[in-house]
Every structure is written in C-alpha cells, then in structure tokens.
Amino acid sequence: MFESLSTPCLVLALLVVVLLESTRHLARRRGGKNSLSFPPGPSSLPIVGNALEINSTAPWITYEKWGKTYGEIIHYRLFQQHVIVINSEQIARDLLEKRSYNYSDRPALLTTELLGWSLHSAGLMRYGNTWRQHRRFYHQSLRSSAALSYRPLQMRKIHELLVDMLEAPEDFVRHTETMAASIIISITYGYEAERRDDPLVSLVENVNDITMKAFTPEASAILTSWPFLLYLPSWFPGLNIKRVARGFPEMLNEMIEKPFQYTKSQMASNPAISCMVSDLLNEIKDAPNYDELEQIMKGTAATSFSAAAETTATTLIDFILAMVLYPKVQERAQAEIDSVVDKHRLPNFEDRSSLPYVEAVLRETHRWRPVVPLG
8 A cells, every 4th residue: 555655645644743743742741730740761852752862782771871860760752652661670579570460461562463473472462361371381381390300301402512512613602502492392392303403493593583683672662653654665764674574474383383283293193292282282182172272382382492492592602601701710610510520420400509609600691691681
C-alpha cells in the first residue's frame, strides 16, 4: 500500500505525525493539578523524548549516570513510550519479586510479533495463564535439584571442548559456542550434536544472531509508537528490522519444530529416552488439553535451547578474556586448582567447595561482564 506513495506524500505524513506529537507533548506539560506525575528524570524533547541522550549500545551506562542525578527510580521517554528505570537492587526486589503480581506483565512489542517470538518466549509474552504454564515447565525441568542429573553430560562435553582447544586453539570461540549449544540441546531434546558444524547448532546461532540485531529498544519504541510505519517500504530510514525479519519466522519455526520432532521420533523407537521434552511429553500425554500444552512445550524448549546456548557461551568467552587481561588472577586460580587436583585427573563438580578463589573468579566474571546488563 504505502510502497506506491510518492516522496511528497511521505513527507506530508511524517509532518502530520510531528504536529500531532508536538500537540500531545504540550498537552501533557499543561496537565491539570490532579494529573499523576512520573518519578523524577531528565526533561524530554518533542517526538524523540530522551532517545538522543541514551547510549544505544550500552544504555545501562546512561541509566547509572541519570541515577546519580535523579535517584533510584527515574523516568524518561523513548519516543511515545514512558520508561521507568530502577537503579536499586532492593527496590527491584521489593517491586518485581515481592509484588510480582502487580509488575509481572510485559508490554506488547511489535518487534517480537513481527519476528514471531511473542508466542514462544515466556520472557517476551504477556502475563497470564500461558505464561504461567511456560514457567511451570521451566521449573520442572531446570530447577536446581533436576540440574544435578545433567552433570555427567556437562563433564563429557567439557572434556570434548578441551580436546578441540588442543587441536585448533585459534577457533576457541567457535568451540565454546558449540560446547554450550550441544549441552543444552542434549538436555532439552536428547540430541547428540556433532563436534563441528552441527546443522541444529548452526540454526540456533543464526536465530540468535538475527534476534539480537532486531530486538533493540529503539526499533521497539519507534514501531510501538507509530505502528503504521510497518506499512512503509523496508528501505525507509529506521525500518531495517523489516529487512532483518524477512524469512525469519520460517527460520524460527524450523528451530522450534525440527529438534522437537526428532525427540518424538526417538521416543517412538526408544520409550526410555529421558530429556526435558520427553519427560514433559510423558507427563501430559493424557491431559485433555494436550494439543495446547504441546504447543507451549515447543516454545519452552526452543527458548531454553536458544537462550542457554547464547548466555553460557558469552560468559565463558568473557572469562577467557579476563584471564588474558589479568594473568596474575589466572596464575593464582591455576595454583589453587593444582593444590586440590593431582596431575592424573581434571577438576569436577565435587571439587567446587575446595576452590573458593576459582568460585570468586566465576562470580566476578558475572559481575564484570553480565550477559544481560539490564536484568
């Protein structure tokens, strides 16, 4: 529809948006005495709000700076979206944990709908019964007590990683990403990934790469504020997400369906197979709403696969960077390991309580380069 509009018509349409936004902005500023006020924060400009002030690649730096000026709860505007930033762990726990019933909802983001993630990821969907069922599946399969059974698998994959590092140390990033993905795909689907260039591992890496490029606060705020922009051609400034999303829903659906169907086929030939998907399928097989629960399970499994592969690999790569930058820390950690483990075996989970300095290095890696800086 909009592709056929001439340039003067597009300019006129944008001018109308500018005038309407300016009018709304002035009306808000002239609100009556009884209008509710937002927490303190930086003054905003018409249309763009505070978008020009935010460090788009590391917005948490801007939030920390604002926090020193405006306090632990601040408000700013990103185009038409009003954003509340919590700069305090205690306040975050008080509001988001102790009063989670009030604050567990998510805004509807057109970016997630455009890519197809809104129906599959509990972290991106609205609060409700479907979200609660996603969370229930996660808790059953990934709680701390259940994770103990995954340790032999983790150790085997770690040993494979060490061999890969010795054989091709220059590909350490790729080896680390493959190891992280192969662990979670085995836990989730009972699938044994190839040591190199596994098609399912490559698929989730491609999905994650596109997702990270598309899920930017700026794109979400622009499209949520002015959804008509979705009808403009993809070459229009600011609509790169339309080019990124071209063909993505099909790729996402393949990542969801392919490993899930693999598990179901394995269960048909080997009923004793045990993994996250097989265990949940056995649990719901007699449920009256089986079809609904199976769809939720597909999203739960795909999100676990996608998120865990990305976050685990990133943390390990950050750890390697830290050891290169701080060799004295590496030497001290190695000395502690040598004092606990003899030369005839590698460390294992049972040694963890005897390695307090290594534990501190792990915790500092999470603090130094958090995978999700905005929580």
